[in-house]
Amino acid sequence: MSEKILEVENLKVNFLLPDSIVYAVRDASFDLKRNEIMGIVGESGSGKSVSCLSTLRLLPKKIKTEGKIIIDGHNILEEEESWVRKNIRGKKISMVFQDPTVALNPIYSIGWQMREALMFRKEKIGDSKKETEFIINILDELKVTDPEQVINKYPHQLSGGMKQRIVIAIALLLQSDILIADEPTTSLDVTIQHEVVEVITRLKKDYEMSVIFISHDLNLLADYCDRMVVMYGGMVLEKGYTDEVYNNPKSPYTRALLKCIPPLTGNKKDFEPIPGEILNPRKVIQGCPFEPRCKKRKEKCGKEIPRLEKTGSERYIRCFYPD
C-alpha cells in the first residue's frame, strides 16, 4: 500500500492556441500508491482530466508541459512517443472515459472489440476459443447478464450502464497496473452508478490495480477513495486521506464545495451557494485561483500564489489562511 507507483510533480500544461494560451494545468502535484483508490475532485477547468491525460500523453501536439510525471523511474513527459505507446498506454496505465458511447466503435460487435483489446494484453491468450471464454468470464464478473449474447451485440443495442461495464472490462483485461477512471459514472443513472463503482472497487482488489477516480462528486469519492485530491483552476488546493479532507477540510474551497451541495438530511438552511464564475483557464493569475470567489480572501491572496504546504501525514494545503 505504501509504495508510490505514479508521481506527478509540479505539472504544468499549457495549450498553445493561435491567439491565446489556455492554462489547463497551472501546478499539479500528486502521487498514486500501490493498491489504493485515489480520488481527484474538481469542477470544469480544474485540470483534473488534463493532468491524468498527461500521464498517458494523450494530449494534442501544440502544448507546452513542465514538471515531471514519474513511473518506474522514467519521466513520461521526456520519453519518445513510441516508448509511451509501447510501455504506458494500455500497459502500465489504462483509462475509462466519461461517455462509453464514444469510447466504443459503433460498427463492431462487443466481442470483436474486446478481442481486439486482448491483442494488446501482456499475457496473450492465443487460442480463439479460450479468448471467448475469457471475455465471457470477465463480463460475468462485471455482472453483465447473458454475456454470451452480449458479445454478439453492437453498442447501440446496449444501455449506458452496460456499455460502461464493457469499457471497464476492456480496461481491466489489459492487466494494467493503473486504471484511470475519468467521470465513469457521470452519464449513468444513480442506481446504475452505484453498481458500476462497486464493480470497480471490487475488481481493483481482485486484479491488484491502483485506481485514480476523477469526479465532480465529492460525496461519491468520499464513499470509495483512500485519499483525495481537490483541484480548482488548474491547481491542487488540498489533498490527503479522505477521512480528513471530507470531515475536516482546511481549504476554503473544499469547505465551500461541501456547503454548496444540497443536503440530504439536516437543515436545508446549511446550503450556501458559491458566488462568482469558474476561473477562466485563459486568465493569467497572480494569486490564488479561488481568490475572487473566496469568503475568506485577504489582500495577500490576490497578489501571491500560495504554495502547496505539508501540514500532516499525506496532508497538503494551498492557502495562506486555511481553516
Place this chain on the structure above:
Amino acid sequence: MNQVLEDNQKSLLSVKNLKIYFPVEKSFLDRMFALGRLKFVHAVDDVSIELKKGETLGIVGESGSGKSTLGYGILGLANITEGSIFFEGLKINSKLSLKQEKYKKNNIQMVFQDPFSSLNPAMRISEVVTRPLMVSGNKYTRSQVRQKLNKALNDVGLREEDAGKYPHEFSGGQKQRIAIARVLIVDPELIIADEITSSLDVSIQSQILNILIKMKSEKLSMIYITHDLRVARLINDRIAIMYMGKIIEHGKTSEIYSNPLHPYTRALLSAIPGNKMENKIYLKGRIPSLINPKPGCRLYSRCPYRKKICKTEYPKMVNDSSGKHSVACHLVKSI
C-alpha cells in the same frame, strides 16, 4: 361547452390519468405487418398530479421514467394518448378558443436542460428575453418592455448592460439565468423546469438553485423535474417519484425523505453517494422494456420483496389520512 370542473378550481394544475404512449410501428407497412399486435412505448402511464398555487412539486426519476415526457405533455409538446390536464379549471388538452390558447401559452412556461441550445445564438439577450412579450399577443409600450427586461435580468442576478450581448459571450450558468429570465418576464402562473442544473458545475448549480429558492419565496408555482434527489429536497414542497411511466410514491418532501415506503424510493435514496441512511436496499437487474409492459407492478423484476400478486396486479395508490403521503405498493396496506 363548459370545460370548467368545480373540484379542479382549487388546484392550479390538475393532471388526471394521463397517458402518453409512443407508437413503435410508425409506417403504414410496419403497422400492417404487426397484424393487430401494435407496440407502444408507455412513456407516461396513467399519471395523476395536483399542484396548488404557490407550491413547488418535484418530479423525480431516473432516465426512462417518463418525467420529461410528462413535462412536455403538460406544455402541449407531446401528444396526449388519454387523460386530462386542467389548468386553473380549464381543460387545456382540448380545443381552446384563441383567448384561452393565448392565456395558456403565456402562463405555462418551461426552462430546459441545455442552456447552449435553448438560446438563439443570432439574437442579443435583449431580444431573447423580451421575445415572449412580443409573441404574447399583449401590447406593451417600449418603456414597459425595457422595464420588464431590466427587472427580469436583475431577478436572475444579471446586469442591465448584459442585454446588448450575444449568448456566446456567457458561460453555461449565465445562459441558464438568461433562460430563466426569459420565462420570468411574462410573469407566468406556472413554470416547469426540466433538469435545469444537470449540465452545470456544482458551484454554478448552487447559484441557480438560489435563484429558484428566491422565486419560491415569492410564491412562484413550479414543477421541478430532476433525477437529483439532493436538489429535489432543497426546493420542493412535495415530491412525486416516477418509475417506468408511473408515479409510485408521492407526498410532502419531508415525509418522503424521512419515511420512504416504496422499495424503489428506498433504493433511489440508498444509491445516493454520501447518504448515511440505515437499511439501504439495492435493486438487481435492469429496467424491463417500456414497450407494452407486462401487467403488475413495474418494479416486479427487480424488487427484493416481490410477492406473487405483484406480478399480476398493479398496486393501487394508498393514501395516508392527511394526504401528505401516498404510495402504490402491495406491501403497504395502509400508512
